[in-house]
Amino acid sequence: MHVLALLCAVLVITFEQLVQWKYGAAGLLGLLLLTAGIKANRPGVSSAGAVLLALLVTRPAL
Numbered sequence: 001m002h003v004l005a006l007l008c009a010v011l012v013i014t015f016e017q018l019v020q021w022k023y024g025a026a027g028l029l030g031l032l033l034l035t036a037g038i039k040a041n042r043p044g045v046s047s048a049g050a051v052l053l054a055l056l057v058t059r060p061a062l
Helices: 002-039 043-058
Strands: none
Touching: 002 043
16 A cells, blocks of 8 residues: 555656656646646636646647
């Protein structure tokens, strides 16, 4: 049980670092809004985070 919780925590932290590295602070903010909205059962907050992440992913490369 503890190994599974540790593995999940490592996976989440790795994913957060990857998002921050690739998309910067805006990506981290979008991920934070998305997860906080889901945990708090607030569809408006989670939708804002999902839209922010979608805009970051689909922006044209310069």
